[in-house]
Amino acid sequence: MEVRVDLARIIIHDNSDQQYIVLKERDGERSFPIVIGDNEANAIDRRIKNVKLPRPMTHDLLSNVIDKMDGEIEKIVIHDLKDHTFYAKLVIRQNGRMVEIDSRPSDAIALAVGGESETPFYVEESVLREVCG
Numbered sequence: 823m824e825v826r827v828d829l830a831r832i833i834i835h836d837n838s839d840q841q842y843i844v845l846k847e848r849d850g851e852r853s854f855p856i857v858i859g860d861n862e863a864n865a866i867d868r869r870i871k872n873v874k875l876p877r878p879m880t881h882d883l884l885s886n887v888i889d890k891m892d893g894e895i896e897k898i899v900i901h902d903l904k905d906h907t908f909y910a911k912l913v914i915r916q917n918g919r920m921v922e923i924d925s926r927p928s929d930a931i932a933l934a935v936g937g938e939s940e941t942p943f944y945v946e947e948s949v950l951r952e953v954c955g
Contacts, residue, residue, distance in 0.1 A: 824899060824944035825850075829931060832870075834863050843931065845900075845945065852954040856908055862928035869936030881932040888933075892916060898930040900945045903952055 830846035830853055841863035846853035858866075865881045878886060888895065893916040902909040910927040912934075913920055925933075934941035 823947045825947055825950055827943050827945050829866075829870075829935065829943065832863060832867050834867065843928065845943065847945075847950070852950055854950075854953040856927055858926075858928035862926075862932055865932040866928070866935055869932060872936055881929065885933055888914060893921070895934055895941045896920065897941065898925075898927070898934050898943045900927050900943075900949055902946070903949050908949070 826848040827845040828848050829843060831842075831844040833842040833844070833855075835841060839860055840857050841860060842855045843858055843863070843866065844853055844855050861880075865879060868875075868879075869881065875882075893914045896913045896915045898910055898912060900908050900910045908927045910925045910930045912923045912925050912930050914923065915921075931943065934943065
C-alpha cells in the first residue's frame with residue numbers, strides 16, 4: 823500500500839556534502855529524513871523557490887524532455903529500502919500509458935517540485951514501517 827507524503831523540510835548544511843530532506847505522512851504523524859547530495863538539495867530548493875537560471879540544469883533539462891515528449895509525472899513512489907539506501911520510481915503518463923523509471927528519491931523530488939501542478943509523493947507502507955518503527 824502506498825502512503826501519501828509531503829516534503830516537510832529541506833535541511834542544507836553549508837559545511838557538509840550531506841544534506842537532508844524530510845518527508846512527512848500527509849494524513850498522519852510519521853516522518854523521516856533522507857540523506858541527499860548538495861546538487862540535489864540545491865535543485866530542490868531552487869525549483870521550490872522558482873529560481874530561474876540562464877541555462878537549464880540537469881533536473882530542468884529532464885523536466886523539459888518529459889514535457890516535450892508529451893509526458894507528465896503522475897507520481898513518485900519510494901518503494902524500497904536496502905542497506906540504508908532508498909529506492910524510488912518516477913511514474914510518467916505518456917500518450918495514455920504509464921511508464922515507470924528507476925530514480926533516486928532526491929532526483930525524483932527535484933523533478934516533481936516547483937511545477938505547475940502538484941505531483942504527489944508516496945512511500946510504500948513497508949518502507950514507512952521500517953524507517954519509522
